[in-house]
Amino acid sequence: MKNKRILLLVLIMTAIAISASGLAITMLYHTAIEQQTIRLTESAQRQVRLLKTMSLNARFSAESSPGKTFADSVLHDREAHELFKGFGNTGVFILAKREGNQISFIFSQSLPDARVPANLAPPLIVPLTGPLPMQQALAGNSGSIITLDYRDVKVLAAFEPVAELNLGIVAKMDMAEIRKPFLNAGISVVFATLLLVLLGTFLVRRIGNPLVRQLEENEQRLIAILDTAADGIITTDEQGIIRCFNQAAEHIFGYSSAEAIGNNIGMLIAEPYPYPLPNYDNQNKKQFIGNESEVTGLHKDSSGIPLEITASEVQEKNVRLRTCIVRDITERKQSLMALHQREEELRLIFEEAPVGIYICTLNGDILRANHTFCSLLGYTETELLAKHYTDIIHSGDLRKVETHSRKLLVCDSNSISLEVSFVEKQGLNIPCRLRGSVIHDKNGNPLLYVAHIEDRSEQLKTEQLVREHSERLAHVTRLSSMGEMATSIAHEINQPLSAIATYAAACQRLIDQDQPVLNEVPLTLEKIRTQALRAGDVIDRLRKFIRNHKSSRQQQGCYDLITDVISFAEVDAQYHQVIIHKELEPDLPSIYIDSVQIQQVIINLLRNAIDSMVTVPHLTNKVIRLRVKRQRDKTIEIAVIDCGAGLSPETGDQLFSPFFTTKPLGLGMGLSISRSIINAHGGQLQYTANPEGGSIFLFTLPIDARKSNATH
């Protein structure tokens, strides 16, 4: 295709070159003919003038010397001409005389016998009229003509008459001679042109082809880029007629490029996009040429497509081309919409959350606060946003908050939780639980704090109420168990009282004797005092145990706790002939507890154990084991192990339910309260059957790591 075009081009160029040269040569040829004509005419006229002069001379000579005739003059002329080689190869003069109706040639250089004297040569006779130049000249005409002569050769001839002498002169020349150089020139031109054309073709092929190839490659590359571009690329002219339509555009609009090219871009765009209007003004142009703008496109199936268009304009010679880069933003729209929806959800969650939420910078300036938090503190949002977090947190809690916040930044912990008092607008403190976390940027650098605030006022009130109730209940239960222990306690007080009475009586007797024995009296009085104190101790312990005390926890050594509780429980145990056997590990730590409550639990368990052993008839070895040991440095485990009646499986299930009891006079609160006390201490109370018969009640108490230290 391309080669054919080049060939055609070469042929046309060749033709043009040849025609141009031909034209030039032809013009030159005509000019040459004209010049020759003028020259021949002048030559002929010169001859005429010469002949006229000679004829005058002859007439004058005849008067002076009659020997001389005109014929002689002609002869002279002929001789003169014999020396004259004529012009060119074929140029000749011809002189003829009219004789009657015939023409008689006097001489002709062209005649083969021209050198023969005219008188000797037979005169050539031709009719007077005819087309020949001599005939014209003898007819009295002058001029020039291109005609065939008597040889039937095309000649250029000028003819002139010599009317006085009845003579005619013709100067003629063969046309072939005039034509010959031009013919040669023409042939040379043709050859030279062909040579140049061949050379040109060769050079075009040699130099032009790589350029063409490069252009082709560039174009292919451009096409490839256009077709693989993710965005639709549409090129239009100034009127909006589509010139280029890439694959992505086909994909977006559903038209093939063949369908699209040649149509107005308006068919791809739904209103109100102003782009396809051909006569847009400059201001309008600015709005979207070069800038991204969002429009609704039209798919082939007439559905709308959200598009983002970037248009640019290129001035290309006289044409302004516009390139539109079109991107289908359906997905982006959808994700934007989803994003928007999500944002709205988050906003609602944020605003309507039942807990207060605020966001502050790392410096502590509050950036956002939700409705709940504003109303909690009694500020409007605007007022709150002007605050620093130190303005709304109780000054006593600031250090704690700072410490924890720093921890949040430094450590990898996701959130912190702490009790903080906030100060509301009126200056009142609101006890709250603050849960803080940090928002990080992509690189993991902290950006903002987020704090969730839960108003704990109500909760604290409720907790307080619950605590008071459970304390009251525990107290009632203690009183109840003391009631059950009343006999044992009375017995325990009675013992020292009896001893005191007996000691006193003995002393009296020792003194009252006729010979008083006094040496034992002081010692006995001391014993009396000891026993009185012993009775007092029992009463003191009893009072401590049953008094309505406020729950208060403190550090308590395990040994002290167990010793205290055993001395109290043993009253009952001894009364029922039960031995309590202590099994205490060495180096038990101290624990952070409410001693009275824990003692209540232990006494309750011991009493249950005693009761279960008493009901077994003929039980010889009534021993309760009170085992205290440490469990993996985390908890203290206290077990009360009896070998009494044990519990049936059904009983075991409902053991810890309130008002459940196996005792005829029991309240059924003991284990229920015990369990809640232990749970409140962060431990667990469990029952298992003793494999050797009887029951094991076992509870754990956490060792507070910060405060634990071995007690000996």
Added chain:
Amino acid sequence: MQHIKQTVFIVDDDEAIRDSLGLLIKSVGFEHETYHNAQSFLDNYDVESSGCLLLDIRMPGISGLELQAKMKGMSLDLPIIFITGHGDVTMAVEAMKKGAVDFFQKPFRDQELLDRIGQVFEQTQCKQQEQVEHQQALSRLETLTTREHEVMTLVIEGAGNKTIAAELGISQRTVELHRAHVMQKMQTNSLAQLVKMCFSLEECKQCKPIH
């Protein structure tokens, strides 16, 4: 009358009670021994010794009541005065039914306890006296021949010599001779004394065997 050595044995798990009782008893001049539990008392008790036992009802290990039962099983005839705590009346009653001498509820009046101990000691003294006499009678009885024993039995039943002679198929003279031997061997002057002695022996034989 010969005085025998009497001791107050005190068994109580409460040291103060033990100690004060000891002092009280010592103050009136009685002997006493104290034990902190039933087992140590049993381990150390000399069967020959006499007196009374002041025993606490509630004790770990062997309780007062159990000790009482054990002693009965071992035929240890030691009078027991129980000392009970408050509200152990049921147990005290049971103890009395099983032969305890008395029970005192703590705190007790010292004079009452001491008087009771004194009474028990006297009773023991009498009993001891009787027992000695009884032993003597028994040993005397054993010196009798079979014929003499037969004659004595009939005499006590109130039979006359004649009847005895007829019963035994021997002469009245022989009966009289035997009778004289019996009176001599039994070291009695009167028939009434002999009858009393034999009754007491018979009574004891029914009550419990004496070895």
